[in-house]
Amino acid sequence: MTALHPAAARYVSNRVPRVEDPRLLTGHGSFVDDVVRNGMLHVAFVRSPHARARITGIDAADARALDGVRAVFLAADLNPDVREQWYTLIGKDVPDTPRPPLAEGEVRFVGDPVAMVVATDRYVAEDAADLVAVDYDPLPPIADYLTALDTDELVHPDYPGNVAGELAGPPPEELAEVFDGAAHVESATIYQQSYAPVPMETRGLVAEWSAPDGELTLWASTQAPHEVRLFCSRLLGLPEHRVRVIVRDTGGGFGQKMMPLREDMCVMLAARKLPAPVKWIEDRRENLLSAGQSRHEHADVRMAFDDEGEILAAQVDYAQDVGAYPTPWPVQNAVAAGMLLPGPYRVGRATFACRSVFSNTSGRTAYRGPWQFESVAREVLLDRAARAMGIDPVELRRRTLLRADELPFVNPNGMPYSDVTPLETFEHALEILDYEDFRREQRRARAEGRYLGVGTCTYVEPTTTAMGPQATEGATIRVEPSGAVNVYLSGGSSGNSLETTAVQLTADALGADIADVHTIQGDTAVTPFGGGTGGSRSGSMIAGAVEATASQLRERIVAIAAHRMEAAAEDVVLDGSRAFVRGTSAGGLALSEIAETAYFGVESLPPGVPPGLEASARYRGESTIIWANATHVSVCEVDVATGAVRLLRHIVSEDCGPMINPDVVEGQIAGGTVQGIGGALYEHLAYDEEGTPVSTTFMDYLLPSSMEVPDIEYGHVETPGPGPGGYKGVGEGGAIGAPPAVINAVADALAPFGVEITTLPLTPAALVEAIERSEEDR
The missing domain is CATH 3.30.365.10 (Aldehyde oxidase/xanthine dehydrogenase, molybdopterin binding domain)
Structure with a gap:
């Protein structure tokens, strides 16, 4: 190739204003709900009010008779038309879980779509949906995945024990000698609540079938237009060139919009049966009710340390709630949570077991850093271990964090790290904070009856891969x-x-x-x-x-x-x-x-x-995995009388390689960090004992606002990766690193009371209860 001599970069690495x-x-902007087609019809879904019930009858006569209604589809009308349904991202041969377009025979969560009403406008469609009479025979639900393994009730009859899938590393017995001989062993069972991506724009789809040329055009709110195209072509048995997907502006996805979900399938299937284009736009209650849950999980985790604080071994027994209809196959991310538990630390040996468990709740979907729990479990346990050993948690990490000159490094679960700077970003973030000065301030505040805390999280994140369909x-x-x-x-x-x-x-x-x-x-x-x-x-x-x-x-x-x-x-x-x-x-x-x-x-x-x-x-992609890494440092004050947490500072030192646009990088970090803060302190997609969701509006599902989030402070360490320009990924990290840093900050603030945190979210009521319980135990 001829040697070319470009001028020095004028735009890359600079804070170029966004062209959007x-x-x-x-x-x-032009979003799915802005799409208008001639004669367009509108969709509303009839959804189950029960977490689990048999469908004994459906009478749609009154709905069909309503003026403006063009069709009411039941499972018998749509489900038999499914040809194939699998996701390119996951692959055809993965043992995926059930995913019928409409509930057939049995509903499996509150919000399960039972019927699809099509009318001349959304108002008529919703009125008609209220007229569809469904007879249910309620069944005992599995409202909490923690009980799913100890019951004869099954979410899906073909999955004994309600296990969607499980995988494990080496047997724990192989590490028994290490744990038995360790100077210190720290263990805990850590629980994370269910919460949701909550994109600004809810899900939506417009489908227009052209019978003369056999072509289907879709306007979609999706993160992956070609995935939607391939999925739809397989679903309907159409050649790929007969399906066109158009994505205009999308108001957030965060993993929830990576793949078509069941309502999308219904719209695709119904489009060929209708005389006009059809639109479905999800409202906010539907989004919180049925678009999917994330993060609901727990683990028994333990680490063994020598008398110098080096990590000899790490073990995690992890279980995740995957709801009734997870998308995609959940086992992959569960395995990632196990394999990444050692994180960016020098860990001698490790093993894991992971299990994905069905429940009668909304299906699990991907959410920004879907393996995030590994950082929550590891970083919380490291702080607990430091307190138990009488070591400052920062000093414990300094002894065990990987340095850039130790790379490449293969963690004990076989994950090959390269081109990352864990210790360097850690020190950079602490320098921005002035850690020693904060500790002095913390001591002065405690003498005055104020409780300040600092917490950290350092993680490595797998980004671009050279494997599979995303390579x-x-x-x-x-x-x-x-x-x-x-x-x-x-x-x-x-x-x-x-x-x-x-x-x-x-x-x-x-x-x-x-x-x-x-x-x-x-x-x-x-x-x-x-x-x-x-x-x-x-x-x-x-x-x-x-x-x-x-x-x-x-x-x-x-x-x-x-x-x-x-x-x-x-x-x-x-x-x-x-x-x-x-x-x-x-x-x-x-x-x-x-x-x-x-x-x-x-x-x-x-x-x-x-x-x-x-x-x-x-x-x-030029490397099996391109890794990024970061350190989050959070500082808070806890009002021990009310349990209120006020974040004072939040610092992120990130190594995503050279930055294409620092404004964009910092915007991605900020968005993920705010979501992580919300998950630690506020958000909870809660269900009652009958499996009924109790937080399906923003009156009940609390999101952090600008009043609760401090200005985020950024530090950048730039280590080139192996790809063009040395660029790495940055999109997931904020949501991974923020929760453990906030949790550890709260725990540090409450350390004088002996409070140890193992359950999220950290609501004021939960913290007051923890303080009172600790005082009673002392």
Whole structure:
């Protein structure tokens, strides 16, 4: 390949304003609910009021008779039409769990869709849904997964013991000698509550069937348009080219919108049976009721230490609630929680067991860092161990955290770490805090009757992978005859600034002015296949796809420019949408002039250069896993009379490699951190003893606001990863690192009372009870 000499990067690594913002901040975004099609019909679902019951009869006559109702679909109308239903991300041969479009024979959670009503508007559809009479024979529900293993009742008859799946590492007996001989063993059973992603935009889908040409067009709120396309083609038995998925703006996904769920299946199946396009938009109560739960889990965890505080062994016996209809297959993330338990620490030996358990509640869905519990369990246990051994928890971590010069390092469960800086980010975050000064302030405050605390969490996060369906990403870049540059990517942007990322990378790769670069994303008819936004993969994968594609196009641009300017290709520099001969600053050729030659002056092209300026390429991840890491430090004050927690500072030192756009990186960290704070202190998708959800509105499901979250302070350690530009992922980390840091801060504040925290969330009532219980025990 000809040696090319781009000018110094003008846009990458700089705080370039987001190209999305002008339309989003002025209310000109286009979401699924903004889609209007001629004659469009609207959907409402009839949902079960019972956690578990037999369906003994359904009478939809009154609903069908209501003026404006066009159809009422039951399980018998839709379920038999399912051809195949499996997710590309997971694979065809995974032993997936049941997932019928509509409940058939038995409902398995409150909110289970039983019937689908289609009408001329949403109001009529909801009125008609109220007229559908369903006869239920209630059955004993399994409202709490903790009881699911000790009952004869089954959520699904084909899953004995209500176990959706389980996997384990080496037998615990192999570590018995290590634990028996350790100077100190710390153990605890740690419980995390159920909470939910709660995207700003709820789920939604518009489906339009064209009978004459057998094509289905979907406007979707999704993180992965090509996943939706492939899933739909399999579901309906349609060729892929007969399904088009369009994603415009998406108001958050966080894993919940990674894959089509059951209501999406219903809309897809019904579309071919209807005379007009059909729209379903989920309301907030439906979202909290049936879009999925996350995080509900617990584990028996223990660690063995020598007399210097080195970690000799770690063991976790982990169980997660997967509800009635988990999406996707839950066992993978359960295994990740076990295998990542050692985290970024020098751990001698380890093992794990993990179990996914059904219950009669909303199905488990992915949520930002779905293996997050490993950090909660590990970091909480490390603080407990430090207190028990009389060691400062910071000093204990300093003795055991991996340093950059110790890498590569394979953790005892076989996870190969490289290109991370655990100890370095840890020290950086503590430096921002001024840890010793805080401890002095804490002592003064305690003397005054005020209880301050500090907590930390250091973790490693797997991001881009070179394995499976997400191992590659494609891009097409076209320089139009006008000189405008369009980059086509799969996209699925859901608030994570993929448009800005693509424009920055492409502008620098081609030496174009950023104002001349545009991106087209989220339309499967024109974009190359991509794995979607999940697993912190987008930044590094887009960088790889843009580089692989732009390098081809750039060589062609340089060849044409060199030919026209009678210069050697190696002397051509592209900058500001112009080509110059090295050493000159005037004249040259505009990119539009080069494009004009490429398209319309083909007779004057240099030998071997094809006409046009368009290229497509695919990038494959260069490492089995690209790792990122960070340290969170949280500082709080606890009012011991009321149990109220006030966060005073929250610091994040992150190593996601060189930053494409620091504003975007910090925005991703902030969003995840706030979600993690919410999970530690406020959010709880709670159920009563009968399996009825009791927090299906924002009056009951508490989210943190700007009043509860302090300004987040950022530190950056930049260690290049193995991929193009050295970029790593950053999307998941805030939600992983914030909860343990907040938990440990609260526990540190309450250490004078002997309070140990093992159950979330840390509500004021729970903390007051813990303080009172500890005082009674002393």
